[in-house]
Amino acid sequence: MANPLPQSRVRQIVRRFGLIPLRTDSVASYYRKNAVVRVQTENGAYAMKPFFRSNLLRTSTIDQIKAAADYIQLLMNHDFDSMPKWLASHTGKLWTLHQGRPFYVCPWINGRRMESQEDFEKLGRALASLHEASRLPSPVKGPFYSHIRLWQNQDRLFRRQTAKASQMNKRFRRWYKRYGASCNRISDRSWAELKSPEIAGLLEKEMTCPALIHSDITPQNVIIADDGQLYMIDWDRVKPGSIYVDVANALMNTTHFNPVFIHSLLKGYEELRPFDPAERQLISSLYRLPREAWLAARFPNRSRSRSMLDIMEETWPLRLKAMEILDEWA
Template sequence: MMMRSQVNSQIRKVARSYGLEITKLTPCASFYKSNSAYKADTKQGTFLIKPFIGSEVKLRRITAYMKRLENEQYPYMPSWRTNLAGTMWIRKNNKLYYVTDWIDGQQLGEAEQDYMRVGKALATLHAKSIRIRNWKPRNVLAEVNQLRVQNHKFLRRLPFLQNNRTEQGKWFKLVGSHCKLMAEEACQILDQPSTARKLKLARLALVHNDVTIPNIINSVNQLYLIDWECSYVGSIYYEIVRALANTTLFNTGKINAFLTEYTKFRPLDKQEKMIISALFRLPREVWYLGLHSNRGSKSTLFQIVRDTWSKRMEAIHWVDEWAKA
């Protein structure tokens, strides 16, 4: 592990590879790490320098996506900088890095107008047809089948969870059968011939794949999606569902604002809305909690899932009615 002085020296070398001379370097924390990126004040402006955790092949793919989006003038992302060698990424001492413009702003607020902006940003992204030669997109049906596998694993573990004499165990006793019913109802919708046909023929698009509150920045007159490291070509339906769950905390006013603006820029037909309603009712966070929690342990995720459960039920009902309208 490199010392702090070594890390700073390394980041300065990366900056010089982009023609930048750092005057001030500030570590930026993420949910998982205290120095996941660096704010670099330079003579040429302010930038984000990000170490990339992953393979060179993956980073090449992501930078290819970003270049395509920039060429199509997609406005809801920070600009990725090109280094002196003409690429959007660089390797230094066997570590990968990339550099983007630094975005000043605030995190997503409570105003419904903010969620309209998120809906528009995602719809604009999903309306674009982004394909990169030699990189295969993810199959939509395969993604749905992965969700079915997660449900199956959860149901196998559920009796063990319900036997725990803990607060979590009591809660799983209370909601376990309901979670099973929710998944069954979702599968019934997805297995309907018209819905299954739509899934099979679904047009794929580039998805951000990590639309969360920390990855959304509200600037003065613009919203930005940051941290595109998980992006890939796949299903827009699952992205919509995850974005709603991760940002709105099941507030129906925010969900309405998001979907109303989204459908203005990327209309959804009846079958697509039914797919979204089915995926939205899947208790994905409960599955994760059940499959990864330890006996008697308490977690922030458990508290969030428990405290938002009634709002989740209201939101599921709202999305069901939206899909039927």
């Protein structure tokens, strides 16, 4: 939503979910100025969120919200408690359509960001609970491998683009001269490990017994509520996928390369679902991939790409140390 919805439209939408709003206000996210509307009622606060289509999938917005709502219903049926429950609309669906855009509503979670060893253990347990509670009854085709296939394509594009680094801006050329070869060596090692029979077998096995993954675990999408309960929010990208990708993403996006947080997240996860040696190696291999560099190379003149490169440069020693920690754990 580029502009905030008028309050009259907000009221019209939330009334379909049985809510009578007293006050509403738009709240920004990291990427969008008006990402969600906070709706205050006599019975508490709720989040009214527009559903945004994923460009990585070829299906329509309606098909994607239908699939997401089915997955959310499955999690609610399994009493998964680390997710705000979506409200049913007057039609019985977990979403409603307004002027061509789907919206859904869930309780507003007041709380704070993760900041302690205990918080990261909670995140690990929540992820393990998600992956164990959402095993699907049939094999998955197509979107299951989207993350790994996407990363392979991004790596190939990165190497093609950087082969012409002289044509890029000075900022990127300087960065690539210092870190490009290391990124490629790290990637080569990971891709070689992912081709090993043990790991290839794990990925093949997952397709016969898939689980749901959140797909977007970031610090902004994890809240420690006032009562201490951990909630993962923003479930627009929930889908069948690799639990190993979900764990590797969570480690990369949330722990800030802090060894204590890395071990805490893994400890919490393995309290509910221990990993065998091959699974540990798979997670370590996926964690190592320099995905920010690949994204930045696609649009080197964008400010966000420059920020990515700056962050990678500032954290490079910490990243290498974190890779060593994951290697030792594996």
